[in-house]
Amino acid sequence: MSLDKRPTLWSSFMASNWSVLISILSIFVLAIIICLSYLLLGNSLDDFVGATKLTTAEIEKYNKRADARLAAAAQEANWDKVVDGIHVRTGFYADPNMPIVVSACTSCHSSKLVTQNRATRSGWEAMIRWMQATQGLPDLGANEPVILDYLAKYYAPKAAGRRANLNLDEVEWYILNVK
Numbered sequence: 276m277s278l279d280k281r282p283t284l285w286s287s288f289m290a291s292n293w294s295v296l297i298s299i300l301s302i303f304v305l306a307i308i309i310c311l312s313y314l315l316l317g318n319s320l321d322d323f324v325g326a327t328k329l330t331t332a333e334i335e336k337y338n339k340r341a342d343a344r345l346a347a348a349a350q351e352a353n354w355d356k357v358v359d360g361i362h363v364r365t366g367f368y369a370d371p372n373m374p375i376v377v378s379a380c381t382s383c384h385s386s387k388l389v390t391q392n393r394a395t396r397s398g399w400e401a402m403i404r405w406m407q408a409t410q411g412l413p414d415l416g417a418n419e420p421v422i423l424d425y426l427a428k429y430y431a432p433k434a435a436g437r438r439a440n441l442n443l444d445e446v447e448w449y450i451l452n453v454k
């Protein structure tokens with residue numbers, strides 16, 4: 276009898292220990308699965324949960340960024356736009372050689388500094404020499420004559436910037452009657 280009973284006790288003891296062990300193991304496995312899935316999905320979960328917690332300041336910030344992106348896209352779309360012979364983005368006169376001038380002359384200062392000036396070809400050359408001597412403008416190489424031709428053509432001195440000086444000998448002077 277005792278020989279029959281022993282294996283039964285043993286096996287039931289073993290059986291109960293195994294079930295505890297298996298429960299503990301499955302809790303561990305579950306915990307590991309949860310940890311792994313958090314590693315995989317955690318960022319997007321945080322984003323998803325965090326997105327509902329945006330403050331108005333943050334929403335404004337994101338809206339501003341979106342506006343900036345739209346503005347940049349609009350500028351990109353108008354990059355080469357020309358209206359009435361004027362390149363909208365830089366204000367330069369549209370011309371096949373204009374891109375050379377834009378790339379050589381707008382990296383340090385606004386194109387306005389160029390377009391608001393008037394000079395002869397040698398006057399422009401003098402300005403380029405001055406920038407090369409004092410402002411770090413590099414040698415323009417084969418582009419220099421192209422740039423000078425462009426500047427001399429479109430930004431030449433204006434014929435009459437102001438009225439001519441009065442010829443004082445020909446002026447008819449009179450006494451102003453103030454009474």
Ligand code: HEC
Nearest residue numbers: 379380381382383384388389392402406410411412413422
């Ligand atoms: C390496 C930088 C640089 C580049 C490239 C450059 N410039 Fe300048 N330029 C300057 C600086 C700096 C000034 C002085 C700006 C100031 O006084 O505010 C200047 C001034 C000028 C002025 C005003 C001069 C004056 O007497 O008021 C004109 C016109 C000008 N640049 C034309 C050009 C042209 C045309 C090109 C292309 C060939 C060009 N720049 C490229 C740096 C540069």
